[in-house]
Amino acid sequence: MSWMRFLRRRHWDRERSQEIEGYFEIETADNIARGMTPGDAADAARRKFGNPTLIREEIYRMNTIIWLDSVAQDVRHGLRTMVANPGFSLIAILSLALGIGANTAIFQLVDAVSLRTLPIKNPDELVRIEVVGGNRGMGVIDGFGDLTRPMWEEIRRDHSPFSGVFAWSTERISVGEGKDFHVARGIVVSGEFFRVLRVEPWRGRLLAPEDEHACPGNTAAVSYAFWQSKLGGREINGDTKLLIDGRLRQIVGVTPPSFLGLTVGERFDIALPECMPKQLRTDSFEVLVMGRLKRGWTITSASAQLAGVSPGLMAATEITGYDSSIVKKYRQFKLGAYDASTGVSDLRDTYDSSLWLLLAITGLVLLIACANLANLMLARASTREREIAVRLALGAARARVLRQLLVESSLLALIGAVLGIGLAEFLSRVLVLALSNEEGGIGLATGMDWRVLIFAGAVATLTCVIFGFAPSFRASSADPVNAMKGGGRSMTAGRERFSFQRSMVVTQISVSLVLLVGAFLFVRSFHNLMTFNPGMREEGITLAFIGFEKSNVPHDRMEEFTRQLIDEVRSIPGVLNAASTTHVPLIGGSWGHQITIGKTEGGANFTWASRGYFDTMGIPLLSGRGFNEGDTAASERVAVVNQTFVRRYLSGADPIGQTLRTHPEPGYPSTVYQIVGVMADSKYQNLRDETPPFVIAPFTQFPDPRPGTALVIHSRLPAAVIEDSVKRRLGEKHPEIVASVGSFQTWIREGLLRERLMAMLSGFFGFLAALLGMIGLYGVISYLVTQRGQEIGIRVALGANRGQVVWMVMREAGLMLAIGVTVGTALSLAAGRAAESLLFGLKSSDPLTLVAAIGLLVAIGALASFVPARRASQLDPMNALRSD
Amino acid sequence: MKKRAEILQGTLDMLILQAIAPGPAHGHTIAYVIERRSEDVLLVEHGSLYPALHRLEDRGWIASFWGTSENNRKARYYRLTAAGRKQLSVETSRWERVVRAVNQVLRPAEE
Numbered sequence: 001m002s003w004m005r006f007l008r009r010r011h012w013d014r015e016r017s018q019e020i021e022g023y024f025e026i027e028t029a030d031n032i033a034r035g036m037t038p039g040d041a042a043d044a045a046r047r048k049f050g051n052p053t054l055i056r057e058e059i060y061r062m063n064t065i066i067w068l069d070s071v072a073q074d075v076r077h078g079l080r081t082m083v084a085n086p087g088f089s090l091i092a093i094l095s096l097a098l099g100i101g102a103n104t105a106i107f108q109l110v111d112a113v114s115l116r117t118l119p120i121k122n123p124d125e126l127v128r129i130e131v132v133g134g135n136r137g138m139g140v141i142d143g144f145g146d147l148t149r150p151m152w153e154e155i156r157r158d159h160s161p162f163s164g165v166f167a168w169s170t171e172r173i174s175v176g177e178g179k180d181f182h183v184a185r186g187i188v189v190s191g192e193f194f195r196v197l198r199v200e201p202w203r204g205r206l207l208a209p210e211d212e213h214a215c216p217g218n219t220a221a222v223s224y225a226f227w228q229s230k231l232g233g234r235e236i237n238g239d240t241k242l243l244i245d246g247r248l249r250q251i252v253g254v255t256p257p258s259f260l261g262l263t264v265g266e267r268f269d270i271a272l273p274e275c276m277p278k279q280l281r282t283d284s285f286e287v288l289v290m291g292r293l294k295r296g297w298t299i300t301s302a303s304a305q306l307a308g309v310s311p312g313l314m315a316a317t318e319i320t321g322y323d324s325s326i327v328k329k330y331r332q333f334k335l336g337a338y339d340a341s342t343g344v345s346d347l348r349d350t351y352d353s354s355l356w357l358l359l360a361i362t363g364l365v366l367l368i369a370c371a372n373l374a375n376l377m378l379a380r381a382s383t384r385e386r387e388i389a390v391r392l393a394l395g396a397a398r399a400r401v402l403r404q405l406l407v408e409s410s411l412l413a414l415i416g417a418v419l420g421i422g423l424a425e426f427l428s429r430v431l432v433l434a435l436s437n438e439e440g441g442i443g444l445a446t447g448m449d450w451r452v453l454i455f456a457g458a459v460a461t462l463t464c465v466i467f468g469f470a471p472s473f474r475a476s477s478a479d480p481v482n483a484m485k486g487g488g489r490s491m492t493a494g495r496e497r498f499s500f501q502r503s504m505v506v507t508q509i510s511v512s513l514v515l516l517v518g519a520f521l522f523v524r525s526f527h528n529l530m531t532f533n534p535g536m537r538e539e540g541i542t543l544a545f546i547g548f549e550k551s552n553v554p555h556d557r558m559e560e561f562t563r564q565l566i567d568e569v570r571s572i573p574g575v576l577n578a579a580s581t582t583h584v585p586l587i588g589g590s591w592g593h594q595i596t597i598g599k600t601e602g603g604a605n606f607t608w609a610s611r612g613y614f615d616t617m618g619i620p621l622l623s624g625r626g627f628n629e630g631d632t633a634a635s636e637r638v639a640v641v642n643q644t645f646v647r648r649y650l651s652g653a654d655p656i657g658q659t660l661r662t663h664p665e666p667g668y669p670s671t672v673y674q675i676v677g678v679m680a681d682s683k684y685q686n687l688r689d690e691t692p693p694f695v696i697a698p699f700t701q702f703p704d705p706r707p708g709t710a711l712v713i714h715s716r717l718p719a720a721v722i723e724d725s726v727k728r729r730l731g732e733k734h735p736e737i738v739a740s741v742g743s744f745q746t747w748i749r750e751g752l753l754r755e756r757l758m759a760m761l762s763g764f765f766g767f768l769a770a771l772l773g774m775i776g777l778y779g780v781i782s783y784l785v786t787q788r789g790q791e792i793g794i795r796v797a798l799g800a801n802r803g804q805v806v807w808m809v810m811r812e813a814g815l816m817l818a819i820g821v822t823v824g825t826a827l828s829l830a831a832g833r834a835a836e837s838l839l840f841g842l843k844s845s846d847p848l849t850l851v852a853a854i855g856l857l858v859a860i861g862a863l864a865s866f867v868p869a870r871r872a873s874q875l876d877p878m879n880a881l882r883s884d
Numbered sequence: 885m886k887k888r889a890e891i892l893q894g895t896l897d898m899l900i901l902q903a904i905a906p907g908p909a910h911g912h913t914i915a916y917v918i919e920r921r922s923e924d925v926l927l928v929e930h931g932s933l934y935p936a937l938h939r940l941e942d943r944g945w946i947a948s949f950w951g952t953s954e955n956n957r958k959a960r961y962y963r964l965t966a967a968g969r970k971q972l973s974v975e976t977s978r979w980e981r982v983v984r985a986v987n988q989v990l991r992p993a994e995e
Contacts, residue, residue, distance in 0.1 A: 016934060019911060019960040022953070023930075026912045029955050049930045058935045062942075 006076075009063035016059050020052050051590050053368045068362040071401075074407040081408055088380065095772070096416025096463060097549065099366035101423030102765070104360050104456045108428040110355045111451050113265065113348050117341045119258040121198040122292075126301055129155060129165075129289040129306065129339040131333045137592060137603075138326060139283030139665075143170050143745030144263070146345055147289050149280045150317035151335075152340065155289055156190075158309065161302035161337070164196035169264060169287050173245050173270060175230075184226065184269035186244075187261055193272065194221075195254075203227070204236040204253030209251075211273035219273060220249045224257040244270065262290075264345035282319045283666060290340055299337050306335040321666040325601075327485065344587055350649070351435070353673050357834060361518060361765045364511050366463060368772045371504040373467035375776055378501060379410065379783050388475055402476035409468025417460035424456070434757060470500065502816055505780050507577035509820025509857065510827055512766075512773035516853040519827040521839055524849060526738060526759035528841030529752055534586060535682030535691075537618035537714065540576075541744035542722050543584055544569070544711040550736040551707070558634065558705040566610060566711065568733055574717040577706050579612035580699055587747045590685045594663035595695075597649045604645060604693040605684055606662075608702035614640075614679065616714045624656045624677030631698040639673040643681045645693035660695070667704040669769020673697060686751055688840055719743040758838060770857060778864040781813050785872040793877040802873040809872050813865030821854055828853075896936050898925070901945065910951070910959035911937060926965040934963055939960060943973050 024045050031041035082089040117123040130146045139148070147155075152167045159165045166189065172185035191209030199206065202224055209218045220242065227233060231240065232250070240251040249272075260270035293302060310333060319330045342348075362452070381388075388401055506780065553561045562580050569578045583591055583606075592605050611627045614620075621640070631638055639660070646655045655675050664670040673695070681691045715722045723741045730739050749756075792805055832844025842849065903909060903917045914930040914937075940946045945968030953959040964972065 012938070015960070016938065019957075020934065022910070022957055022959045023912050026953050026955065026956045026959060029957065045974075053936050055931055056887075058931070059938045062935060062938060 001167045006064055006068070009060060012063055013056060013060055017052070017056055018058070020049070021054065022416045023049065039222050041580075069401075071407065074404045075411065077404060078408040078411045079103050079740055082411065085380070088376060092376070093419065095369040095373065096413060096460075097419035097423055099362070099369045100417050100420030100456060100459050100463065101427055102362040103359065103366055103459050104421055104424035104452060105431060105457045106355060108424060108452050109351075109431055110359055111449065111455075113345065113355060114342065114352055115451060116264075116449065117781070118197075118262065118343050119260075121525045124339075124862065125163075125293045125343040126197075126340045127162075127291055127293060127302060127337040128344065129335055130338055132303075132307075132336040134334070135285050136329065138541035139285055139322075140281075140328065142284065142286040143284040143750060144288050144346075145169060145284075147287055148282055148285055148317060148319075149276055149287055150282055151313065152190075152287050152289050153276075153280075154313045154316055154711045155291075155335075157292060160295040161294060161305050163294045164192050165289060165291035166190045166192040166196045167287040167289045167682065168193055168262070169265075169276065170268070171272075171803075173272070175270070175687045176243055185266060185270055187268045188272050188274050193271070196290075199255055199259050201253040202256040204251075206253050206255065207271055207273050212275070215275035216247070217273040217275055218247065218249050219252050220244060221255060221271045222251055223255050223260070223268055223270070225267060227254045230269075241268075244272065248444075253728075262288075262340075262343045264343045275769055277703040281666065282317060286671045289343065291337075294378070299339060302337040303335075306337060307567065310334045320546070321664055324661045326594070326663070336359055347435075350754055353834075354833045354838060356752055357838070358758070358761055358765075360834075361515060361762055363566050364515055365765050365769050365772070366459065367466070368508050368511050368515075368776070370463050370467040371508045372772055372776045372779070373412075374471055374506050374780055375501050375783075377467060377471040378474065379779070381405070381471050394606060398476050402472055403474055405472035406464075406468055409472060410464050413460050413464035413468065416463070417456060420460075421453075421456050424452075431757075434760075435753065452688070474500065501780050501783070505776050505816050506775040506820045506823065508776045509817060509861070510822075510824035512769040513821060513824025513853060513857050514720040514828045514831055514867050515762075515766040515769035516857060517824075517832070517850060518835060519763045519768075520849045520853050521832070521835060521842065521844060521846065522755075522758045522762040524846075525839045526752070526755045529755055531688050532683075532687055532841065533618065534687060535583065535680055536588075537616075538745050539746060540714055540716055541617070542713040542715065542719060542726060542741065543587075543744050543747060544713065544726055544739050544741045545708075546711060546730070547708040547738040548734065548736070549707045550738075553707060553732060555705060558707060559700055559702070562709050563610070563700065565709070565730070565734075566612070568729055569711060569726060571715055572722075572729050574722060574725070575713055577612050577714040578711055579610045579616045580711050581607055581609040582702060582710070583607040584683050584710050584712065584744075585682065586686055586744075587751060588685060590692075593665065594667065595649075596663070597658065600649055600694070602649065604641075604649075604695050608699045610695050610699040613696065613712065616712050617682075619682055620680045622678045622680055624675070626677055627698040627700075632700050635701075637671055637673045637701050640677040640679050640692065640696045641678050642694040645695065646678055648693050669703065671703065687748070719746075754838075755840065770860065773857075774860050774864040777813060777816065777861055780816075781809060781865045781872075782868040784812060785809060785868045788872075792872050792875055793879075796875065797877040805873040805875075806869045808863055809869035810846045810862070813861065813869070817858060817861045817865075821857065824857075825854070827849065885969065896928075896932060896974065897940060898979060900933075900936060900940060900962075901964060901975065904946065904962050904964050905969070905972060908949075908951070908961040908963040910911040910953060910961050912953070912959070916960065926953075940968070944968075 012027070016452045022522065024042070026813075027045035027048065028038070028041045031044050032038060036044060118126065120126070128146065135141065135146075148166075149168075155165055155197045156167075168187055168189040171186045171188055172183050175182055189207060191207065194201075194206040199286035201221075204221075206221050207219065211217050222242075223233065234240070236251060236253060238250070241248050242251055255271070279687075291302075293299070297305075311331070313335065314331050314333050319327055322330075391401060392398065430494070455597050548561065548565075566578050566580055569575060583589065585607075590605055591607065594605050595602060596605050609627075611629075612630075614626050622643070624640070626640065627638070641655060649660075650658060656676050658675045659672050660675065661672045662668065662670055681695070682694075683689070684694055711720065713726060726741050727739060730737060792808075794804065795808075828847055828850065886914060898956055899918050903914045903921075911916065915930065915933055918926055918928050937946070937948075941948055941962070945963045946964060947965050948960050948962050951959060951961040
């Protein structure tokens, strides 16, 4: 009812005033009839009636909701003020939209990567069971693998803290054949997977224990996205079948659209039932085990229970084929439970700290933008001082004026926030694209959720408070008498008002220095990585990862088959050299063995490569020899080691002729290698890590030949051309083999995605911050010059020369710069620690970076203050004194 | 001039309802009727008449329409709705109860 009234209040106001008008006419007519003159009659009617406006107001008050109406008034007034100052409003709204948009976009990524819980029932109950502290490089680690299958079988047998447990792993699987062939992202799940997660089927049924019992299975479930794109969203029935890894499988059901799997950033396509081999490897950490906590159990109590059963569990699943020292270490493993409510993620491990840092950076940029706006608002408020003074003098309540000013800044913040949220959607999509690599996009759900909305709302509110509150409060507390009297007539502006603006500018300068230092650090760190010499050839190297399982090469002929492949690739025109290797450096991945040299024990990384490897990769041999035709499967085992190896294990001694012995592992019996050469140090797993002790042995002596290899190919032809010819040549000769070919540099650069992202974004935001800070400085100095126009005019009239005026103004700016830079340096040094682990080749306290950032800031600061200073010096004293 | 009395709080609504009970009337007539019937004892303040009309209409006791006055002026006429008629009888009987009670207090001996 009252809302109806409220909405129709204008209508009623019109109606009533017409009615009152009617009354006057009737009363006047009556009065005339009583014999009054028309003028007297009207006056008498009015006297009798009283103040019609008061009556109208009373009726209006009955209809309206007072505070809402006055807020609406404020909003209208605010909108009018905005339209009246389009330049200011545009700057304010755009900088807020950019600031809030950037913050929200980065937060969306943080949310999607790190905060969002899995879309399953009670995700907080989900825990991941891991070896406390990791498996310390033992055995073979596959993908996300935490535990071995024997461990999983033990946990499955006894899992009292959990209402259910399941195991899963990720796998690339090939689907279809011929032109329909494609590679899909698979998850291999134990029978309990969907039941424990409580994921309900969207269509058909999901995998259950019976699917696992039918081993090797002939069933599979697919994700909603895969069902839509590859199966056309057709109903699931007995004929829905797919050729998966060469096996025709029945598709039994579809998972709901919200369920993307348990890996953040990588949606699964197909779920296959686990099929455990008869012989389980005790050293292959290949499955993730998760469980749902029973009611009353916590992560801590579950961890304690797991730690209690660990000794028995480890004894029952003991690692075999290894040294007693490894076995002893294995027996001491303890299991623990870890929160898995947000799933598992490579992205999180890689990007978590970078994203939080970026969020801090964008937050600071917004802070600078807010400080700028606060100064603008304040400057504007002082020009409106007389308007406000008049309103106060006319009896407006201070609270009312304050509210009106706050409504104005809230309006700006609100419009900025709405635009910013729209912008964020776009920005976060761009960022997700930037994070994607050649293997395909990352499937992140970056959409809006309540966290993002709360975040954006909080940011907008905070913004509004920062840039709106202080100026509004000051403006509304103006003393009307002084304001009316003052009005630009004062000789010098009050220092007190300036102190607020000054402190804003000092804040801006110090924060932009922090961001500028950050920008320099990340850009230089990225530059260091890009120009870093890894100790091997990067340019002109093409990689070909080849799988020839289908060629049915007998075990003892694999080495020969690989040699044939190398020869075929070498005969391609333009190819200078080619070699095969078990491990390609710099693109992640490592292979290590425990070794003994003399009495020293330790670890070293191992690669088996063909003869041409050193030449192809441009790794110089410092002494001894490389491999030759005499190094065969039958001859003595030989190896080339790097300088780090020599330093670590052979200090002082001549390495050539020394022997090293590997410790046994399944498939890799203990072997004695004679060192025949020393190669220069080169990077191993990636550019960042220190070079490890590293051994290369001849490919012919690789103890565990497999139907696959990596080829490194050196050519001066453009990468695209050579990739094409390699693919074509291999395809002609061996249509059955699977090859993935690409440029070495591209692979390396993909590993630097995080660094590139940090360099790009922090660079962008750093310079944006510096720019904003300088705009702030420029604005305040300009304002100061305007305020002190008369003072300057008098000085000039009294004989001050131009240089003295410039100096006077610049000194003002110089003081703010000096304080800002000092505070900023201290802040940078403190904040730098957060970035330390993300930097390469320089420290966060790198003096050169700090000096460069300060230099740049001071230079543009001087420029920003010189312009208004010069303008001040050119003031015509007559004009300045005459004005206002 | 007779001494005029302010209308007792809460009774104006009842008086208005009563004034238009015979048939529709506009604001001027309503004020006139109340003043005449009370032999000019009661003075209708216009400052409260129009807000009162608005309030009554808002409660659905009276309804209004635009019409033409006796001397051909545009005027807003009010008539009693069914709810208003019921309200009038409620208020009248309550008023009578109050008057009787007040009288009993003032003249207990006559009982």
